[in-house]
Amino acid sequence: MKYFVITLALTMICALPVQADNNIMIGLDSVPNYMTEFYVPFLFENDVPLEAFSNGFTITANGNITAEFGDEWQITVGSRLDGIYTGFWVGIVSPDSILCGAAVLIPWPDPLPAGPLEELFSYEVLVTKNDIFSEGEICIDSVIKVGAAGDWLWDDGSGNIDPTFNEGNGAHCIIYYTPEMLCGDVTYDSKVNVSDVVYLINYIFSGGPIPEPYSIGDANCDGSVNLGDVVYITRYVFRGGNPPCDTDGNGIPEC
Numbered sequence: 001m002k003y004f005v006i007t008l009a010l011t012m013i014c015a016l017p018v019q020a021d022n023n024i025m026i027g028l029d030s031v032p033n034y035m036t037e038f039y040v041p042f043l044f045e046n047d048v049p050l051e052a053f054s055n056g057f058t059i060t061a062n063g064n065i066t067a068e069f070g071d072e073w074q075i076t077v078g079s080r081l082d083g084i085y086t087g088f089w090v091g092i093v094s095p096d097s098i099l100c101g102a103a104v105l106i107p108w109p110d111p112l113p114a115g116p117l118e119e120l121f122s123y124e125v126l127v128t129k130n131d132i133f134s135e136g137e138i139c140i141d142s143v144i145k146v147g148a149a150g151d152w153l154w155d156d157g158s159g160n161i162d163p164t165f166n167e168g169n170g171a172h173c174i175i176y177y178t179p180e181m182l183c184g185d186v187t188y189d190s191k192v193n194v195s196d197v198v199y200l201i202n203y204i205f206s207g208g209p210i211p212e213p214y215s216i217g218d219a220n221c222d223g224s225v226n227l228g229d230v231v232y233i234t235r236y237v238f239r240g241g242n243p244p245c246d247t248d249g250n251g252i253p254e255c
């Protein structure tokens with residue numbers, strides 16, 4: 001492994017010209033609202049290996065949610081050859097080191113692998129919802145204010161700047177949406193499984209939260225949520241019984 005040394009050059013590269021063969025791709029446009037913790041990936045694609053990069057972010061939320069960055073920031077470095085991606089380094093980075101003006105150093109193997117080099121950088125986002133159906137928009141923007149060329153700074157030894165995701169191009173927004181409702185899915189994670197059985201038992205016997213909407217827990221279509229629905233869902237999950245709300249198993253919901 002060869003480790004590059006941090007240099008003051010990173011603070012000077014804003015004056016250098018943009019190099020067209022570097023790209024940033026953002027791999028997340030929407031998140032279902034049962035998720036309250038998730039990672040937003042950025043893919044850096046380069047023709048030359050990066051030695052370091054520097055960036056800073058803001059996060060804002062619209063709608064009845066709030067969003068903040070979590071503590072996990074991860075970088076995976078790899079190469080792509082004949083369409084096959086091979087990662088060779090994973091680093092967890094403190095969010096403090098991602099703040100504006102800070103540099104992240106990337107260790108590279110020696111010799112370098114063949115093929116285009118890529119860095120997959122991801123950060124954790126934590127969402128607080130007002131209720132189970134909270135929806136909104138989470139917007140992330142880069143905020144480094146150095147020079148007119150842009151906010152993303154990286155250094156491959158000669159200096160490169162990518163203007164793809166900078167102030168002038170606006171923020172990248174992720175839609176936080178309600179997925180299609182699924183009968184029996186009282187945990188609201190788009191699956192009917194043992195966690196839904198546990199949720200219903202907790203509601204019926206221990207005063208746990210009521211299913212929202214109530215009808216989503218009425219798996220046997222008798223108009224109420226009770227032990228019969230626990231039995232019905234358990235039979236579906238473990239013994240191949242009819243799906244929730246499709247009590248005759250013909251593929252058409254009865255309720």
Ligand SMILES: [Ca+2]
Pocket residue numbers: 184185186187188189190191192193195196
């Ligand atoms: Ca579920």
Ligand SMILES: [Ca+2]
Pocket residue numbers: 217218219220221222223224225226228229
């Ligand atoms: Ca029922």
